[in-house]
Amino acid sequence: xxxxxxxxxxxxxxxxxxxxxxxxxxxxxxGLERTSSGVLAKEAGVNPAILRKDLSWLGSYGTRGVxxxxxxxxxxxxxxxxxxxxxxxxxxxAGNLGRALSGYAxxxxxxxxxxxxxxxxxxxxxxxxxxxxxxxSRDLASVVEREEINIAVLAVPGQAAQDLIYELSDLGVxxxxxxxxxxxxxxxxxxxxxxxxxxxxxxxxxxxxQS
Amino acid sequence: xxxxxxxxxxxxxxxxxxxxxxxxxxxxxxGLERTSSGVLAKEAGVNPAILRKDLSWLGSYGTRGVxxxxxxxxxxxxxxxxxxxxxxxxxxxAGNLGRALSGYAxxxxxxxxxxxxxxxxxxxxxxxxxxxxxxxSRDLASVVEREEINIAVLAVPGQAAQDLIYELSDLGVxxxxxxxxxxxxxxxxxxxxxxxxxxxxxxxxxxxxQS
DNA sequence: GGCTGTGAACTCATTCACAGCT
DNA sequence: AGCTGTGAATGAGTTCACAGCC
Numbered sequence: 001x002x003x004x005x006x007x008x009x010x011x012x013x014x015x016x017x018x019x020x021x022x023x024x025x026x027x028x029x030x031g032l033e034r035t036s037s038g039v040l041a042k043e044a045g046v047n048p049a050i051l052r053k054d055l056s057w058l059g060s061y062g063t064r065g066v067x068x069x070x071x072x073x074x075x076x077x078x079x080x081x082x083x084x085x086x087x088x089x090x091x092x093x094a095g096n097l098g099r100a101l102s103g104y105a106x107x108x109x110x111x112x113x114x115x116x117x118x119x120x121x122x123x124x125x126x127x128x129x130x131x132x133x134x135x136x137s138r139d140l141a142s143v144v145e146r147e148e149i150n151i152a153v154l155a156v157p158g159q160a161a162q163d164l165i166y167e168l169s170d171l172g173v174x175x176x177x178x179x180x181x182x183x184x185x186x187x188x189x190x191x192x193x194x195x196x197x198x199x200x201x202x203x204x205x206x207x208x209x210q211s
Numbered sequence: 212x213x214x215x216x217x218x219x220x221x222x223x224x225x226x227x228x229x230x231x232x233x234x235x236x237x238x239x240x241x242g243l244e245r246t247s248s249g250v251l252a253k254e255a256g257v258n259p260a261i262l263r264k265d266l267s268w269l270g271s272y273g274t275r276g277v278x279x280x281x282x283x284x285x286x287x288x289x290x291x292x293x294x295x296x297x298x299x300x301x302x303x304x305a306g307n308l309g310r311a312l313s314g315y316a317x318x319x320x321x322x323x324x325x326x327x328x329x330x331x332x333x334x335x336x337x338x339x340x341x342x343x344x345x346x347x348s349r350d351l352a353s354v355v356e357r358e359e360i361n362i363a364v365l366a367v368p369g370q371a372a373q374d375l376i377y378e379l380s381d382l383g384v385x386x387x388x389x390x391x392x393x394x395x396x397x398x399x400x401x402x403x404x405x406x407x408x409x410x411x412x413x414x415x416x417x418x419x420x421q422s
Numbered sequence: 423g424g425c426t427g428t429g430a431a432c433t434c435a436t437t438c439a440c441a442g443c444t
Numbered sequence: 445a446g447c448t449g450t451g452a453a454t455g456a457g458t459t460c461a462c463a464g465c466c
Binding site for chain 4: 010012013047049050053063064065066
Binding site: 274 | 434435436437438439442443444
């Protein structure tokens with residue numbers, strides 16, 4: 001029953017949809033009511049053909065010869081991405097990164113709310129981070145239940161991240177954003193996205209050497 | 212002369228090479244001198260076939276029937292990625308994220324050194340961040356020269372990031388890691404990698420809805 | 423005439439499967 | 445016999461190019 005279903009949209013398409021959303025918001029802020037794949041693609045930094053192909057996954061929301069209605073299209077993408085409801089986020093790890101993430105403007109996107117932040121370090125527990133107070137990692141289960149957490153962010157070292165993935169899975173938190181430098185073994189049914197800063201820097205080093 | 216040359220390795224391969232490096236270090240720490248594509252692939256979280264294909268780009272460093280010498284292979288990947296020298300990093304933006312990044316353990320990878328951190332906000336300038344003092348963004352050119360910066364990290368809002376890209380390009384800093392939520396227009400010859408936290412969260416929301 | 427929606431062509435990346443060396 | 449290195453097969457993702465509708 002609670003089995004993970006097949007993904008409907010290619011992941012690359014989903015990533016671009018978020019860019020179209022931002023672009024549509026920018027156009028709306030400029031007072032535009034209608035737009036075309038050319039204009040929108042430019043604003044989103046992609047090529048118009050793939051934009052149209054991406055949108056075609058959602059159905060026909062444009063008008064041939066005319067274009068798209070900005071607000072209508074934005075609304076439709078919002079619904080498709082599941083952004084028409086609230087997501088309650090838990091941050092694990094109250095070090096530099098965890099603290100920064102809990103305050104980071106990018107997390108203040110409509111619909112995402114950081115509900116709690118946990119750490120294992122007794123010296124850290126109880127300290128303030130923005131509106132929140134750092135809680136004890138050992139209370140993970142009760143915090144998840146109390147705050148009805150949907151999404152966890154792992155800002156902890158590699159091995160701790162791997163251990164937490166299993167705990168979170170058991171607690172029914174199936175969506176995780178991990179900053180651990182190590183690729184994690186992911187339990188069935190769980191969705192994990194990784195942001196790997198050290199890999200990004202190393203890729204830049206390689207590219208710099210090439211040029 | 213200073214034209215960017217064609218990339219030699221596929222970008223996906225470069226990204227995985229960094230994982231092999233980490234995996235090799237882990238194996239070496241366990242005291243292993245030799246390994247095989249199967250063992251290494253498992254540690255790195257990839258399939259053995261693509262690991263061998265990736266390594267074949269670097270030449271033949273394994274022995275058929277035997278495997279790879281851990282230290283030798285690690286050294287070779289290091290050289291290929293340009294990690295056998297120092298990279299001097301500048302952080303632009305001393306907000307939550309910029310400060311966290313300058314202290315983040317992931318940045319302490321051998322060879323990457325944060326040399327300076329800048330901000331536009333007068334209230335921020337002069338404050339301490341770890342070993343560093345926040346300097347004035349208007350001094351960008353002189354800081355880049357003084358610290359011989361190779362890599363810049365953009366931890367500033369969208370439009371500021373776009374403006375800075377051009378300035379950095381003019382100053383000869385051709386490698387940039389951007390945390391701005393907006394895809395940037397990249398001047399010729401410049402290498403930009405993006406980390407987009409809001410996109411990652413939105414993708415997680417989508418995946419959560421699917422499952 | 424203009425712009426969408428989409429099949430077909432193409433490019434890029436991964437996996438398979440096996441020849442070749444030790 | 446065992447494990448690498450790699451051509452061939454497959455799959456995923458992007459771009460092209462145009463038919464179809466306004």
